[in-house]
Amino acid sequence: MYTLGIETSCDETSVSVVRRRKVLSCKTLSSLKLHAKYGGVIPEIASRRHLKFIDKVANQALKEAKININDIGLVAVTQGPGLIGSLLVGICYAKALAFSLKVPILGVNHLWAHLFASFLDKPLVMPFLGLVASGGHTQIYKVSDFDKITLVSKTLDDASGEALDKVGRFYGLGFPAAPQIDRISRRDLVDERLFSFKKTDNLNFSFSGIKTKAVYLHDKLKKQNKLSSKKVCQVLSSFQHSVVDSLINNLTICIKKFKIKSVVCGGGVLANRLLRGRLDKLRRESNLTVCIPEVSYCQDNAACVAGLGEYLYRKGYASKFNFAPLAR
Numbered sequence: 621m622y623t624l625g626i627e628t629s630c631d632e633t634s635v636s637v638v639r640r641r642k643v644l645s646c647k648t649l650s651s652l653k654l655h656a657k658y659g660g661v662i663p664e665i666a667s668r669r670h671l672k673f674i675d676k677v678a679n680q681a682l683k684e685a686k687i688n689i690n691d692i693g694l695v696a697v698t699q700g701p702g703l704i705g706s707l708l709v710g711i712c713y714a715k716a717l718a719f720s721l722k723v724p725i726l727g728v729n730h731l732w733a734h735l736f737a738s739f740l741d742k743p744l745v746m747p748f749l750g751l752v753a754s755g756g757h758t759q760i761y762k763v764s765d766f767d768k769i770t771l772v773s774k775t776l777d778d779a780s781g782e783a784l785d786k787v788g789r790f791y792g793l794g795f796p797a798a799p800q801i802d803r804i805s806r807r808d809l810v811d812e813r814l815f816s817f818k819k820t821d822n823l824n825f826s827f828s829g830i831k832t833k834a835v836y837l838h839d840k841l842k843k844q845n846k847l848s849s850k851k852v853c854q855v856l857s858s859f860q861h862s863v864v865d866s867l868i869n870n871l872t873i874c875i876k877k878f879k880i881k882s883v884v885c886g887g888g889v890l891a892n893r894l895l896r897g898r899l900d901k902l903r904r905e906s907n908l909t910v911c912i913p914e915v916s917y918c919q920d921n922a923a924c925v926a927g928l929g930e931y932l933y934r935k936g937y938a939s940k941f942n943f944a945p946l947a948r
């Protein structure tokens with residue numbers, strides 16, 4: 621059975637064909653560049669672009685997978701969370717497709733799909749602790765299976781990707797700034813005292829305190845005429861270090877608390893070199909299984925939506941045709 625996955629929760633129009641967790645194609649069109657001049661994703665631009673290009677992207681995905689549209693046995697689509705207008709385009713397209721092909725449809729949770737990214741073309745691991753770090757969310761889940769998921773930690777304010785994007789943008793790195801911080805950051809410049817946070821046993825994340833500190837520091841350095849490019853690099857390297865430290869710190873607490881031997885990560889921030897390195901270190905220095913997705917499956921993509929949809933369908937799940945988007 622071939623599963624066609626559709627992801628349109630934010631600014632990526634993505635369609636993928638998956639069979640038995642093997643990715644046969646994944647075509648993604650990003651409208652990110654169009655939003656850059658506004659400093660963030662403009663929902664209306666994103667939805668209009670999805671509407672304009674979704675059919676073209678779907679045809680490309682079918683062509684690359686070398687299958688006919690009638691070979692599709694299941695349509696999986698992101699149900700939420702995400703931007704309502706963007707979700708609506710993907711869901712309406714998915715419903716029309718499934719209806720005309722007379723095949724089942726399944727609405728999939730975007731965050732859990734991020735966790736499924738580690739299982740594309742790779743063996744499944746269960747149970748696990750799941751870390752999702754993206755532009756909109758930073759959470760840790762206890763996952764017994766993809767239909768038995770408990771939230772154990774979340775951010776009280778900004779998401780990790782959001783905090784990196786906002787601070788980097790404030791320091792002149794444009795949008796999205798997080799990948800730029802990743803690119804310019806230098807380990808030898810990190811000053812751990814700049815954005816130190818109190819390590820507590822509290823499982824929740826909070827990034828707004830260090831974000832405000834970074835903003836104040838910018839103004840202070842500017843007044844003192846000390847905002848050299850090396851200084852900017854030092855501040856941003858230290859900020860990124862602190863965000864990554866916080867992710868690893870909470871994950872480590874959860875591992876001890878819940879005594880779970882496997883960790884699975886997902887979301888755009890997992891493309892980060894420092895974070896990947898720290899997770900790799902955790903894997904080497906412990907007897908834990910740590911699954912980090914391929915960089916190409918970290919950011920929003922339809923392959924993990926198709927993969928998770930196929931997995932849940934095999935467990936007996938399907939959506940009714942009148943299911944609605946869940947933006948939050």
Ligand code: KG4
Pocket residue numbers: 630753754755756757780781782784785796797798799802887888889890891892893918919920
């Ligand atoms: O999962 P994703 O593609 O979309 C959401 O569901 O939000 O994540 C996007 C987030 C953005 O904040 C982006 O700046 C961040 O992931 N990101 C990174 C890197 N590449 C993308 N953050 C840190 N380091 C990177 N290399």
Ligand code: ZN
Pocket residue numbers: 730734754755887888919920
């Ligand atoms: Zn995402």
